[in-house]
Amino acid sequence: MPRRRVSLLVTVALLAALALGSTFFYRKSYGTWWGTPERIAYCGRTYDKGTQGLTWAQVQAFATPSSSGQVLTEPVEVTRVPPLIGQRVFAAAVPEQRRVEPGAPCPMGVFLETGEGRYTAYGLSGGP
Numbered sequence: 001m002p003r004r005r006v007s008l009l010v011t012v013a014l015l016a017a018l019a020l021g022s023t024f025f026y027r028k029s030y031g032t033w034w035g036t037p038e039r040i041a042y043c044g045r046t047y048d049k050g051t052q053g054l055t056w057a058q059v060q061a062f063a064t065p066s067s068s069g070q071v072l073t074e075p076v077e078v079t080r081v082p083p084l085i086g087q088r089v090f091a092a093a094v095p096e097q098r099r100v101e102p103g104a105p106c107p108m109g110v111f112l113e114t115g116e117g118r119y120t121a122y123g124l125s126g127g128p
Contacts, residue, residue, distance in 0.1 A: 026082060036114060040089060040122050042079055043106035047122035050109070054119040059111045062092050081112060088113045 030037035040047045059075050075090040091107040111119040 030081065036120060037081055037112065039125070040079075040081055040110055040112065042089065042091065042110055045106050046125040047110050048125045050121040050123045052114070052120045054111065054121055056117060056119070059090060059119050059121075062109060075111065078110065090119070 029041070030039060036049070036052075038049050062075070075092045077088045078091045079089045080086040081089055089110050089112050091110045106124070108124050110122045112122065114120050
């Protein structure tokens with residue numbers, strides 16, 4: 001077999017293995033086969049899929065004072081799903097100076113951008 005053909009076969013096999021591996025990683029991480037995730041991991045916690053089709057105004061409505069009287073910030077991009085290349089995930093969190101402190105609270109919900117001006121809400125799974 002010519003050397004060129006062997007290297008082509010090796011390249012195709014490596015690409016197929018990469019595609020298969022990333023598909024299974026996505027399924028394990030997000031609970032679905034390349035669709036809108038059923039869950040998102042952020043802040044060391046798991047958030048489960050909730051209301052779909054929210055507008056940015058509805059997402060902003062969650063950025064209100066908390067029960068402790070601490071004002072939350074405008075929702076900001078906190079991660080992407082899948083990382084680096086995926087859809088943006090937003091969260092309303094305590095101001096920046098508090099977010100970096102050890103033990104700073106995680107948000108009760110995050111919002112996945114699913115389209116132009118459309119978001120899906122994800123609520124915190126489990127207890128404190």
